[in-house]
Amino acid sequence: MSSDISTLTITRPDDWHLHLRDGEMLQSVVADSARQFARAIVMPNLTPPVTTVAAAHAYRERILQALAANGISGDAFQPLMTLYLTDNTSPDEINRAADSDVVFGVKLYPAGATTNSDAGVTDLLGHCTKALEAMQDKGLPLLVHGEVTDPSVDIFDREAVFIDRVMIPLRKAFPQLKVVFEHLTTQQGVEYVRDAEGPVGATITAHHLLYNRNALFRGGMRPHWYCLPVLKREQHRLALLQAATSQSNRFFLGTDSAPHARGLKENACGCAGCYTALHAMELYAMAFDSVGKLDRLQAFASENGPAFYGLPQNKGTLTLRREGFTVPEALPAAGTSLVPLAAGESLPWSVVYG
Numbered sequence: 041m042s043s044d045i046s047t048l049t050i051t052r053p054d055d056w057h058l059h060l061r062d063g064e065m066l067q068s069v070v071a072d073s074a075r076q077f078a079r080a081i082v083m084p085n086l087t088p089p090v091t092t093v094a095a096a097h098a099y100r101e102r103i104l105q106a107l108a109a110n111g112i113s114g115d116a117f118q119p120l121m122t123l124y125l126t127d128n129t130s131p132d133e134i135n136r137a138a139d140s141d142v143v144f145g146v147k148l149y150p151a152g153a154t155t156n157s158d159a160g161v162t163d164l165l166g167h168c169t170k171a172l173e174a175m176q177d178k179g180l181p182l183l184v185h186g187e188v189t190d191p192s193v194d195i196f197d198r199e200a201v202f203i204d205r206v207m208i209p210l211r212k213a214f215p216q217l218k219v220v221f222e223h224l225t226t227q228q229g230v231e232y233v234r235d236a237e238g239p240v241g242a243t244i245t246a247h248h249l250l251y252n253r254n255a256l257f258r259g260g261m262r263p264h265w266y267c268l269p270v271l272k273r274e275q276h277r278l279a280l281l282q283a284a285t286s287q288s289n290r291f292f293l294g295t296d297s298a299p300h301a302r303g304l305k306e307n308a309c310g311c312a313g314c315y316t317a318l319h320a321m322e323l324y325a326m327a328f329d330s331v332g333k334l335d336r337l338q339a340f341a342s343e344n345g346p347a348f349y350g351l352p353q354n355k356g357t358l359t360l361r362r363e364g365f366t367v368p369e370a371l372p373a374a375g376t377s378l379v380p381l382a383a384g385e386s387l388p389w390s391v392v393y394g
């Protein structure tokens with residue numbers, strides 16, 4: 041179904057869900073995002089997590105330093121910082137965040153749901169109502185890792201169950217709270233976001249648009265396809281692809297690029313997270329082209345996110361060309377290596393770098 045267009049130029053895109061890490065890994069990965077995106081919402085799940093505006097400021101400075109060390113100016117790539125919500129986040133901290141010009145969202149990690157989430161929230165409506173009220177008042181979005189952590193719930197159902205147990209009660213209590221359902225992975229999630237009343241949006245990763253759960257087991261166990269929320273059945277991939285390429289402005293680009301050193305992925309208990317910052321737009325173009333919807337990429341990648349966050353669109357452009365891009369087998373990173381998603385494969389589109 042793919043079209044015969046051979047080049048595509050869109051407004052410069054943004055990544056509304058990104059893990060940049062810290063220290064040496066930050067130095068190694070930040071240029072990949074800056075090459076393709078003008079801005080990114082930077083996730084706060086460091087160790088220790090970024091729970092205060094002061095910590096967000098300091099982390100932002102380290103990102104700007106890492107950009108400079110990679111020869112990238114502060115104007116070329118803007119990190120949009122987030123706070124990590126805990127049971128103890130005060131409304132004062134939320135107000136400081138909303139009044140700052142560096143924090144653009146507050147991230148909810150249900151305690152234990154994913155990488156570095158041990159300090160996360162144990163009971164959202166029990167412990168966080170004052171903070172949520174302040175966020176609603178100030179228009180500061182809540183960014184949600186939408187999975188329950190109840191070990192009795194099947195891992196493939198944790199997003200759908202989260203909608204009933206957490207999302208619906210949350211939005212009933214705070215109907216004007218801006219909420220981003222991060223890295224959406226299911227048909228139930230798509231239907232919820234599409235139909236909900238009030239200010240709700242969702243990010244979708246390239247890997248959830250391109251792959252279903254078979255990718256985890258193709259010819260053996262493939263740790264580099266393991267992320268959370270885990271890849272789902274084909275029916276869910278198709279629902280996500282339909283949503284991303286639809287006329288709805290509620291769905292926008294968030295890579296969830298999540299670097300883990302090779303040895304932590306290829307491990308008896310491998311970490312969750314796929315590295316896609318290197319070739320994010322190549323992957324998204326491939327997904328949109330697979331259903332003949334390249335004309336919808338601009339809205340998804342460059343318009344819907346800024347509109348949701350109340351930010352202007354970027355001024356520059358990004359051009360993709362129908363020319364094979366071979367994904368490297370590994371990248372040097374943090375004194376070790378990093379294996380990008382789809383390593384060694386050839387993708388049909390490449391970003392043209394000026």
Ligand SMILES: NC(=O)N[C@@H](CC(=O)O)C(=O)O
Pocket residue numbers: 059085154155156185266267268269296298299312313314
């Ligand atoms: N997506 C992942 O599988 N991992 C992310 C955490 C997250 O976004 O849940 C990470 O920080 O490694």
Ligand SMILES: [Zn+2]
Pocket residue numbers: 154185222223268269
């Ligand atoms: Zn997450």
Ligand SMILES: [Zn+2]
Pocket residue numbers: 057058059083223296298
């Ligand atoms: Zn993430």
